[in-house]
Amino acid sequence: ATTPRDTAANQLLEYSRKHEDEEKTMTTSFGTPIPDKNASLTVGYHGPILLQDWILLDELSHFSRERIPERVVHAKGAGAFGYFEVTHDITHYTAATVFSEIGKKTPIAVRFSQVAGELGYPDTVRDLRGFAIKFYTEDGIWDLVGNNQPVFFVNDCINFPSFIHVMKRNPKTHLRPDYDMFWDMISLRPETTHTALILFSDRGIPASYRNMHGYGTNTFAFVNNHGKLVYCKFHYLTNQGILNLSSEEAQKIAGVDTDYHTRDLYNAIENGDYPSWNFYVQIMTPEQAAKSPYDPFDDSKVWLHADYPLIPVGRFVLNKNPKNYFAEVEQIGFDVAHLIPGIEPSPDRMLQGRLFNYGDTHRYRLGVNSLQLPVNSPFKVHSYTRDGRSTINSQGGTPNYHPNSFKGPENDRRAQALSPSLPLSGVAKRIDNGNDDNFTQARLLYQRVLKPDERSRLIQNIASWLKPTNSVLQDRAIVNFSKVDESLGQQIREELNSYVTHHVDL
Ligand code: HEM
Numbered sequence: 001a002t003t004p005r006d007t008a009a010n011q012l013l014e015y016s017r018k019h020e021d022e023e024k025t026m027t028t029s030f031g032t033p034i035p036d037k038n039a040s041l042t043v044g045y046h047g048p049i050l051l052q053d054w055i056l057l058d059e060l061s062h063f064s065r066e067r068i069p070e071r072v073v074h075a076k077g078a079g080a081f082g083y084f085e086v087t088h089d090i091t092h093y094t095a096a097t098v099f100s101e102i103g104k105k106t107p108i109a110v111r112f113s114q115v116a117g118e119l120g121y122p123d124t125v126r127d128l129r130g131f132a133i134k135f136y137t138e139d140g141i142w143d144l145v146g147n148n149q150p151v152f153f154v155n156d157c158i159n160f161p162s163f164i165h166v167m168k169r170n171p172k173t174h175l176r177p178d179y180d181m182f183w184d185m186i187s188l189r190p191e192t193t194h195t196a197l198i199l200f201s202d203r204g205i206p207a208s209y210r211n212m213h214g215y216g217t218n219t220f221a222f223v224n225n226h227g228k229l230v231y232c233k234f235h236y237l238t239n240q241g242i243l244n245l246s247s248e249e250a251q252k253i254a255g256v257d258t259d260y261h262t263r264d265l266y267n268a269i270e271n272g273d274y275p276s277w278n279f280y281v282q283i284m285t286p287e288q289a290a291k292s293p294y295d296p297f298d299d300s301k302v303w304l305h306a307d308y309p310l311i312p313v314g315r316f317v318l319n320k321n322p323k324n325y326f327a328e329v330e331q332i333g334f335d336v337a338h339l340i341p342g343i344e345p346s347p348d349r350m351l352q353g354r355l356f357n358y359g360d361t362h363r364y365r366l367g368v369n370s371l372q373l374p375v376n377s378p379f380k381v382h383s384y385t386r387d388g389r390s391t392i393n394s395q396g397g398t399p400n401y402h403p404n405s406f407k408g409p410e411n412d413r414r415a416q417a418l419s420p421s422l423p424l425s426g427v428a429k430r431i432d433n434g435n436d437d438n439f440t441q442a443r444l445l446y447q448r449v450l451k452p453d454e455r456s457r458l459i460q461n462i463a464s465w466l467k468p469t470n471s472v473l474q475d476r477a478i479v480n481f482s483k484v485d486e487s488l489g490q491q492i493r494e495e496l497n498s499y500v501t502h503h504v505d506l
Pocket of ligand 1: 070071072073074077111112113129130131132145146147152156157158160215216217218299332333334350351353354357358361362365
């Protein structure tokens with residue numbers, strides 16, 4: 001009997017079936033015919049290869065340049081394409097054309113990812129998952145670069161690189177996780193507690209990319225046609241239901257199929273089982289923000305749903321796999337600074353740093369003209385930027401300076417009307433925001449949201465990560481968890497008592 005194969009395993013068979021009647025001959029990358037692909041040009045049977053073998057030179061020199069730098073975070077991922085559809089009217093909040101009328105559809109690309117592992121890392125590790133959406137709108141590209149959790153560990157962008165370092169490899173041993181690095185930073189920065197609880201809960205290992213929610217996480221702003229600004233958060237809730245893996249299941253799968261989530265997404269779409277999510281916003285007026293008991297621009301905190309309910313907006317569906325992974329997923333670049341008229345940043349400190357970092361990394365990872373790659377390209381560009389390595393869209397003879405008298409593109413009146421006037425004043429200062437009540441919301445999550453069995457798995461998961469670190473860091477972490485709930489700290493302590501702990505004075 002033959003073993004049944006999944007759709008992904010049949011990709012090549014499918015290809016050959018579809019192209020059965022085709023006869024293609026081979027060319028070099030510059031399009032010239034190749035007489036024999038399996039033999040280099042040698043002087044006799046044992047003779048050396050001639051430098052004039054341009055077919056070989058083409059092959060080898062391209063091969064040695066096949067890899068580009070992987071993403072510094074979110075390196076391992078999978079992508080798909082589909083559409084976003086408006087189901088509810090929110091034009092009183094935003095003039096963004098993507099939301100302009102019920103029934104309107106906008107093409108999208110989505111990339112799911114893990115945060116800390118490298119390209120090739122197993123999919124089923126305990127980690128946050130990235131959930132980034134690119135909207136190809138008539139007003140240009142809008143990138144909503146979210147995660148599968150509503151909060152993030154740190155809330156000032158200056159702490160992001162250090163936080164990522166502790167999730168990644170130890171610089172000397174090259175091993176990960178390094179439990180000492182991880183718990184040292186987590187316990188020294190108590191604003192990480194809220195997100196750490198989610199990471200160690202069941203949601204820390206989703207069963208698939210299809211079975212998780214997504215969140216814009218950072219706070220953004222909407223501007224409507226009257227120029228009125230409100231703050232907003234984005235939520236996308238899965239229609240497949242939330243499903244997670246236990247730590248044991250996940251470990252087993254990691255040993256058998258490192259690409260478990262990538263395979264699942266590919267097969268579902270290929271088999272016509274298109275995943276979808278409903279899209280919601282939360283809205284907060286500047287007046288409400290001024291009176292909020294928690295900082296609405298602190299991404300380690302949520303906006304309580306009781307105060308700021310989810311407002312339905314639309315849905316999105318993924319119905320197309322990439323034609324080629326490298327071209328359309330490795331080379332896709334999501335940039336938080338890609339905003340469209342009607343959607344603006346907020347003073348969220350993480351968002352502010354992100355506005356710089358993504359474009360910066362694309363210039364390094366993909367080059368200065370990454371926006372001309374088909375997967376990143378907007379429908380229309382009339383800019384004054386020019387040239388640079390690998391320019392494709394040269395914009396012909398259009399004037400390349402502004403102002404000009406020769407029909408070059410002019411300021412967009414609608415975008416002008418939608419640019420908010422922000423009343424800003426203050427004294428420039430470095431103010432650490434890491435100690436703003438880090439426990440009230442974590443407590444609500446622990447005591448009100450998690451069920452007893454979920455709480456006990458959370459405790460097991462935290463304890464199993466705390467076990468390998470030294471007792472000073474364990475004690476410090478437990479102090480923070482006890483501030484969430486006395487019994488949480490106690491139960492973690494009891495779990496740890498059954499292990500022999502490594503102790504070193506720090
Ligand atoms: C990817 C920086 C916070 C979600 C990246 C990349 C960088 C970066 C440099 C690689 C981009 C690329 O090479 O294309 C930062 C900085 C942050 C931050 C500096 C904080 C100051 C966050 C937060 C979220 C997030 C809070 C979630 C809400 C993502 C996602 C990707 C990503 C989903 C992968 C995008 C893709 O699929 O290509 N981030 N990040 N990041 N980040 Fe962040």
